[in-house]
Amino acid sequence: MKTAKILFFIVIASLIVVPLLLPFIGKNKGEKPTALESKKVERQGDNAVPLQQPIKNWSYTHFDGDEVAGEFSGEEARIVGTGEYDLVKPSAVIYTKPDTPEDISKKVLLSAHKGHYSDADRTLLLSDSVIAEIEEDKAKLTADELLVETTKRTITTKGGFLLTKPDIECSGKGLVADDSLSKVKIQENAYIKRADQNRATYIYADSMEIDIVKRNESSRSNMTADYEISNLVATSSRFSKVVTNNSIIESAKIIGQKEADVILLKGPKRLTFNEYIATSDGDAVFDSANKLARFSDNAKVGNKDFTILADNIAIKLSEDGKNVEDIIAIGSVSVFNKADGTTIYGESLKRNLVSGAISVTGSPYVSAIRGEGTLKVGELIFNQKNKTIEGRKGKQRSVLQFRYEKK
Incomplete structure (x- = not known):
């Protein structure tokens, strides 16, 4: 009788303890468990079973080696698969990776009403009132839907978006940008406005690629804008267009160099002065x-x-x-x-x-x-x-x- 009772308690204990230990079995040495993994998770084989109740006020830190690459949090999270989470009112901070030793890492602040995080792909998909901001650059991106791929250092939007930096405004459909929002590709209905003193330049195209970079003091001359456009490539089935106060430049393909002050026109073209x-x-x-x-x-x-x-x-x-x-x-x-x-x-x-x-x-x-x-x-x-x-x-x-x- 005593033996039966002991066996019964061992079985019950194993049913309680083993599921709690499964999220950490197989972790590489030195790999840090996520805050979401630290919550109670029921598993059956390799497939996670969604919890009946969502995880409230969750948080998660993503490490790149020993460095913090991203910090994620939100009001609610529901486990929908192995390493897959549906999120309510998520927010995040990701850190840009400098291109040169002279550059510094910057914080990218993200927020939305809805989201989905994939631990395997290290991707965060945000939707409904999406905002991304880089305070150091005074940059702000609003979009219908935004995907952050932390391992690829890319930010992608679906649908319409608006990106603003001091004196520069970009909009269109389908944005592909680096994590610092400097190297920008607009896939449809591309539009850019650059303002400097009393001069404004407007660029329209079917699709466009540009670099938005901080202006060097040595290149300012009589310019007052903090940012400049370079490496412009605007393409349209008929005419891409650059409009200034006194001229209109139209061409199938417009290639801008030297802060877009020198523009090469390819294909059919027309300039109006x-x-x-x-x-x-x-x-x-x-x-x-x-x-x-x-x-x-x-x-x-x-x-x-x-x-x-x-x-x-x-x-x-x-x-x-x-x-x-x-x-x-x-x-x-x-x-x-x-x-x-x-x-x-x-x-x-x-x-x-x-x-x-x-x-x-x-x-x-x-x-x-x-x-x-x-x-x-x-x-x-x-x-x-x-x-x-x-x-x-x-x-x-x-x-x-x-x-x-x-x-």
């Missing part, structure tokens, strides 16, 4: 720092008064970037002046929009619908104000005066 519109079949480069735009292969620029066609065209803007000052064209140049019906041909051209003077070289000549004759000389100086064309060839000089009535 106030009243002037420029296009080309080949690549184009827009250098906003030097106020210069260059077009290659069947380039074209003009306004309501004239049109210039050439193999290559360069446009020089005024210092404030509001007006076109000079146009230089090289290779198979033709200029059609709509007001007086004259067409000027040559191999190179320089037109000053301030004075209205045009200089054409390379066996140039001019023809007119209205006027008298055709002038063929070595160089042409066209005076739009006086309606004269002065031809020069060596020491010889001749002037052709056009007489016409305006349309």
Whole structure:
């Protein structure tokens, strides 16, 4: 009888103690158990059995070696599988991993109304009013759904999102970023706004990749913004677009370098500077720092008064970037002046929009619908104000005066 009682108590004790020890069996030496694992967990074989009651006010610390890589907590957690937890009002702190010895690790603060944590994948999926913040950078990300992969150092969103840093705003659908929210890829409906003093730049594209980096003091010049955009790649099925106070840049693919001040345009393109519109079949480069735009292969620029066609065209803007000052064209140049019906041909051209003077070289000549004759000389100086064309060839000089009535 006593033996039966002893056996009965041994069986009961094993049923109570063994399930409590199972979460820790097989742990590697030195591996720290999670706070969730420290709670009571019932197991059957390798499959966890969900608790009838959720774990209240839970917390969990994720270690990378001996260093804390993340701290997680929330109001409730329910075990739904081995190392799988559904969360209510979770919050977390993850620590960025510096890229260089000069960088410092930063705290990324995460919060949401709902979440799911996978211990095996070291992933945290947040949904419903998701917020991620980096206080050191004054960065804030809001999203419909956010996935944090701690082992890959990536933050991914589904659906819409809004990312803000001082003077920079990004939005769209589907964000893939590093844990510091610096290397950003927007998968759909990409939009970026960069503000600096009284100048604002807006970028629109189907998809976009950019780096948002802190501006070095040596590169500030007259810029006041704390952050800058670099390594921009904007792609669209038709036109990606960069809009500033005075210009609109449209191209199938826009590649930005040097803080996006130098922009390379690929595919079909169109640049608008106030009243002037420029296009080309080949690549184009827009250098906003030097106020210069260059077009290659069947380039074209003009306004309501004239049109210039050439193999290559360069446009020089005024210092404030509001007006076109000079146009230089090289290779198979033709200029059609709509007001007086004259067409000027040559191999190179320089037109000053301030004075209205045009200089054409390379066996140039001019023809007119209205006027008298055709002038063929070595160089042409066209005076739009006086309606004269002065031809020069060596020491010889001749002037052709056009007489016409305006349309």
